[in-house]
Amino acid sequence: MKAAPAIDTDAFRVRGDKRVKLKKWPTNVDRLYNSKEHYERLLQKQVAELSDQQNLLYADDRHALLVIFQAMDAAGKDGVIKHVMSGVNPQGCQVFSFKHPSACLLDHDFLWRTTRSLPERGRIGIFNRSYYEEVLVARVHPEILEGQRVPDRELDKHGKQGDGFWQRRYRSINDLELHLHRNGTRVVKFFLHVSKEEQGRRFMARIDDPAKNWKFSSGDVKERQHWPQYMDAYEEALSHTSTAHAPWYVIPADDKRNTRLLVAKVVTDTLRDLKMQYPTVDATRRQELQTMRKVLTAGDRGRKASRK
Numbered sequence: 001m002k003a004a005p006a007i008d009t010d011a012f013r014v015r016g017d018k019r020v021k022l023k024k025w026p027t028n029v030d031r032l033y034n035s036k037e038h039y040e041r042l043l044q045k046q047v048a049e050l051s052d053q054q055n056l057l058y059a060d061d062r063h064a065l066l067v068i069f070q071a072m073d074a075a076g077k078d079g080v081i082k083h084v085m086s087g088v089n090p091q092g093c094q095v096f097s098f099k100h101p102s103a104c105l106l107d108h109d110f111l112w113r114t115t116r117s118l119p120e121r122g123r124i125g126i127f128n129r130s131y132y133e134e135v136l137v138a139r140v141h142p143e144i145l146e147g148q149r150v151p152d153r154e155l156d157k158h159g160k161q162g163d164g165f166w167q168r169r170y171r172s173i174n175d176l177e178l179h180l181h182r183n184g185t186r187v188v189k190f191f192l193h194v195s196k197e198e199q200g201r202r203f204m205a206r207i208d209d210p211a212k213n214w215k216f217s218s219g220d221v222k223e224r225q226h227w228p229q230y231m232d233a234y235e236e237a238l239s240h241t242s243t244a245h246a247p248w249y250v251i252p253a254d255d256k257r258n259t260r261l262l263v264a265k266v267v268t269d270t271l272r273d274l275k276m277q278y279p280t281v282d283a284t285r286r287q288e289l290q291t292m293r294k295v296l297t298a299g300d301r302g303r304k305a306s307r308k
Contacts, residue, residue: 004030004031004032004033004034004038005030005032007032007042007261007262007265009249009262009265009266009269012249012250012251012252012262012266013242013247013248013249014238014239014242014247014248014249014250015242016242016243016244018239019235019239020234020235020238020239020242020250021235022193022231022234022235022250025193025250025252026193026252027193027194027195027198027252027253027254028195028252028254028255028258029252029255029258031255031257031258032257032258032261032262033257033258033261036257039257039261042261043083043084043257043260043261043264046084046261046264046265046268047083047084047086047087047264048087049268050084050085050087050088050264050267050268050271051087051088051089053268053271053272053276054088054089054092054093054124054271055089055092056271056276056277056278057092057122057123057124057271057274057276058089058092058122058123059122059276059278059279060122060274060276060277060278060279061121061122062121062184062276063121063122063184063185063186063274063276064118064119064120064121064122064123064124064125064184064185064186065119065123065124065125065185065186065188065267065270065271066118066119066124066125066126066127066180066185066186066187066188067124067125067126067127067188067189067190067267068126068127068130068132068187068188068189068190069081069126069127069128069129069130069190069192070129070130070132070133070136070189070190070191070192070234071190071191071192071193071194071253072192072194072199072223072227072230073199073203073220073223073224074194074199074202074203074206074220075192075193075194075199075253076192076194076253076256076259077128077129077192078128079256079260080190080192080256080259080260080263081095081126081128083260084260084263084264084267085124085126088124092122092123092124093123093124093125093126094117094119094123094124094125094126095126095128096114096117096125096126096127096128097128097129098113098114098127098128098129098130098131098133106147106148106149110131110134110148110169110172111131111134111172111173111176114127114130114131115176118180118185119185121184131173131176132173132189132237132241134169135166135169135170135173135233135236135237136230136233136234136237139161139166139229139233139236140226140229140230140233142161145161150165166236167240170236170237170240170241173241174240174241174243174246177241177243177245177246178243178245178246180246181245181246186245186270186271186274187245187246188246188247188249188266188267188270189241189242189246189247189248189249190248190249190251190263190266191234191238191248191249191250191251192251192253192259193250193251193252193253194253194254195254196224196227198253198254199224200224203216203220203221203224238250249262249263249266251263
């Protein structure tokens with residue numbers, strides 16, 4: 001049997017100095033596993049390491065991790081979150097999904113509602129879709145911006161969103177992510193790159209399987225018709241917002257198992273690179289611990305003696 005290749009994620013990282021052309025990025029690569037059993041062992045190992053790193057993140061209490069997922073429908077975001085984060089302590093991880101904004105949310109700037117959900121130090125926050133919707137869906141469907149009551153000065157002379165409008169939004173996002181980085185929150189972003197053909201197969205599976213019917217709606221078909229526009233919007237966003245401190249990874253998503261292994265590797269590597277450590281114990285604290293040991297030991301002896 002041919003050996004599975006080592007998991008190298010660097011090839012999937014978007015370099016900020018190059019424009020992204022998604023047609024040149026694969027939606028499928030050679031399997032990183034030899035069998036289902038081999039995949040499960042590899043994922044289990046990554047999940048165990050992620051659990052250890054999360055415990056360290058909480059104890060170290062100097063950093064937070066924000067993981068962002070963006071993708072076309074049926075690319076597998078929910079499955080990745082479910083499988084990769086399966087070993088993480090729920091108390092140290094929160095997942096947020098951002099749907100259509102309410103009237104209250106529309107009265108604030110486009111970054112406000114997601115900023116409220118940022119993870120505190122010691123925790124992992126996961127955004128299943130994010131503020132990037134404001135330069136993706138809003139770009140494909142500019143009528144969405146009407147509800148945001150964008151100031152006239154942000155529009156061109158025809159009252160439209162020109163290139164300058166989107167450039168300013170990219171700049172706002174980059175500024176936010178740099179601010180987070182400077183204050184201890186590491187940001188890592190994944191675009192799950194599924195092919196249109198594979199999306200079609202997954203949509204058909206949702207129609208054919210009664211247990212998956214609830215996952216499918218007519219809106220999914222309508223959005224699929226805008227595939228070229230979405231690819232253009234993703235290319236622009238990825239090209240303008242992948243930085244050294246908040247990188248994008250374009251993860252091949254036609255093979256769900258490969259996708260999960262790659263995402264797990266990136267997340268664990270990101271945490272490991274923080275070089276965290278458990279708090280050190282000084283002499284005073286060690287003496288305090290020994291005193292508590294003596295108190296506990298004496299109490300146990302007293303209870304045993306009372307039973308005789």
